[in-house]
Amino acid sequence: MNDFEGDRTIFIAAFTAYVAYLNILVFIEYNKNLILEARAEANFERKKARDRLINDLNKLEDSRDVIRMRPHAFQRLCYILRGTGRLRDNQYSCVEEQVAKFLHVLSHNVRNRTLRFFFGRSLGTISSHFHNVLRALISLEDRFLVQPMDDCPIPNEILMKEGKIFPYFEKCIGAIDGTHMRVKIFGDDVRKYRSRKQFPTQNILVACTFDLKFTYVLAGWEGSAHDSRILEDALTRADKLKIPQGKYYLADAGYMLTPSFLTPYRGMRYHLKEYTNHAPENPMELFNLRHSSLRNAVERCIGVLKKRFPIIASGTEPHYNEDTMSDVFIACCIIHNFLMGVDPDEELIDEVDNELMHSEEEDDTPPTTRNNEYSTDFSIMELDGLFDEHDRSNEKMFDGVEHGEKQSEGGYFSWPRAMDTLLLEILREQKIKGLKDDRNFQGEAYRVAIDAINKQFKCNITKEKIVNRLKTLKDIMHLALDALKKSGISWNDTTKKIEAGPETWNELIKAKPKMKRIRDKEIPNLELLRDIYEKDRATGTKARTAKERLRQWEETNTIDEVDQLQAENVVILENLDRCCGDKEIWLRCCGVQQNNKQ
Template sequence: MNNFFNIVPALSKHFLKPPNPAQVHPKIRNNPRFFPYFQNCLGAIDGTHVPMNINGDIATPFRNRKGTLGQNVMVVCDFDLNFTFISCGWEGYATDARVLRSAIRKGFRVPEGKFYLVDGVAMSTMTNVRRSPRTGTQGSGGVTKKRGTSSKARASWNADLEKALVDLLHEHNTPQYRGQNGWSTDVWNRITKKFHDNHPYKNYTKGQIQDKEKELKREYKMLKEARQQSGVSWNEKRCMIEADPELWDNLIISFPKIGKFRSNKAFPLFDALGELYDGHLAEGNYNFTSTEPTQAHTSGGGMQEASMMENFVGNGEAQPTVPAAPSTSTENEPKKRRSNGDIVAMMEKYIEMKTKRGREQANREHG
């Protein structure tokens, strides 16, 4: 399976072609119901969850909100229902907005004056991206959702109370109390009771304690992702992000709620929360998109692999890897395209080569 996925990025850039923004699709141009209203529309963007089986030790972030294991895949298609862009490999726990932001950072772009049909989450994300003054890898956009006013009273917390809650979460961070979907209702009742026993002057409800845990988790995820941006540093002693003013402006566009940490506000619980959530959150470690360049291999067999792949995907025509013999055909004679059988044979040969190399590498590591 790993050998198969190694060739997907190399193939996708040849088979997934972005639409031509200078042309109006015939299905739009020739239909008065759609033209001129959709003349600038290039297609549609949507996401889907693809079920999968995965090792139980790393399965937690792949479990989506419906409780099933899968990866969150973002696809873009044109009006012929051909895929023009794919972003796959994100854990099922990741939201559609986060997958879209990642795709934008990795090169997905909407040409000026054009648009795609999207749902509300994607529209909000794309709107914030267009407000960004930078279009490089850091201008990833943010997601803002209008929320109604809550009827629940807002609890007042301080640093000591937050640490006390995190300590209780660590105390219950064992398989006995925490499953792949987090802490159960009974465990939250236990945590709430212990919190009240330790702090009898605070009468937080279970819901308020759960809300604080969700808030701390969101802030940890946000800061962890922000730390990975180019030019951002983390002060280990002061437990805070450090960045130039211009970079801070961009961070606030990408992460609207990070502004509270701009004025030298520390987040001392970062490491403790990392111990709680790392391995339980979607981080996109397995993500790749159809626009990412194929990584070149420099160790044994890399040149052979690259040559074989170019031979396989070269515009549907034969691309010899050795100098061709003199031909008696005329210059204007059309070139012969590969048949499906040739393509299948080439694919099988490539996978066989990758499998053999994997076995050799495994033997070297265990030899």
């Protein structure tokens, strides 16, 4: 009887546990369905919100406030991007949604978490869509970033100004300039990117036509690099800036005057604001006025670009790294060119023109009436013969001083070689002590150098003279380092000279006339200069154009594909060697290997 009661108790306990287990399963299943239903309902609501937003962008005329273009332009852009094959609709998102998110980031400089709120997507999905659209846009470079051809006609903007611009600038094809974009940099590289704006930037070279369309963009150079150095790099790259035979670009005084780049007269009034109340007084000033009014196109073009896309104009630190920001700038230029053809936004252009005009005004004095007859007389009598004289004038004013620095009162102060050596040795010691911030020395370092030089050489050196001398020495160092990167050039440590053959020197000087300053000249303190300044020197290793960026992506994808195939024993390196790097050939090899394996 006791055994029966014991078995009965065990049975009841087991049955009770089983019933409780079943109840738990039912509860979990019931709540699981509720959770899934709630999640499905939330997803459905988010999809409705996204569809409503995309529908509004495709219909509402005020879509410019959100994505900087009207519905017809947005639809056209999505159609073009679909045609690249890099963007596709899928069961979760359409091309319109991906492009809208990308344009919203460019137009408002917002973070991904802001897009997550509006579009109801995860941060990973938003980031993936952003970079997919970015690559698809840069792949359109051959369609929207087109350089002038050899047989390019005279621009209408020049033909329409006969007597003032035409025929004097009839061979001009556009204008070039550099612009800065803030970037996020960490570590020792900050000093290379720190520009006169006191925060890290990229210095980007752009060329544009007079109808405000970009033709060439070189992004990625450090902000400390000089405009002329970036231009020299652009002229020697694989995807270089092309200038048709007999044509030229307009450039400001920061560039060297060459047959391909026409700069203004130095030492003369140039900017339009300087002629507001005072007409040109001589043919050279009239030339500068005409030059400035025509070159103003590149300033307008950059102004419209940055006004349209605040992500590249913001003074705050960007959300993306410097490589992505370089790609973003190129993509913005491509979208800008696309919109100038289908949706130019004249109100935005007028707003930029007004800002440029007001930014040039020195005071509120109303402009006086210009003596148009006076200016026209100059254009008829003098402008046609100014170009040769202009060439000689600029070359003369551009020549540097190698062994002296001009004093503010006039004349030159002589810098003996021993004084240069003492100055640089002291500054190197001060750098080791930590008295060099980024690219400049602290005041204490200059004070030590001034005291030592004045004591040893019995002179009256000032900080201004030291700073000016260091500029000259750094210019010489930059020339020497640029020359040593070329083939056929070497450094002789005994003579302290750069050695090269006559033909090599002639080619160097032809490409960069300032190279004549170091030809057959001793550079006794090059090692000291490199110790102090070489790490601050911009290198341009991350600079690239749209074509070069696409090529880099293709090479990266190829390497990743090879690694994957090799890991799966689908292809071996010997096959790749026989393919000589041809992607299509090695892919066929991969197919043969895979078929044999199967």
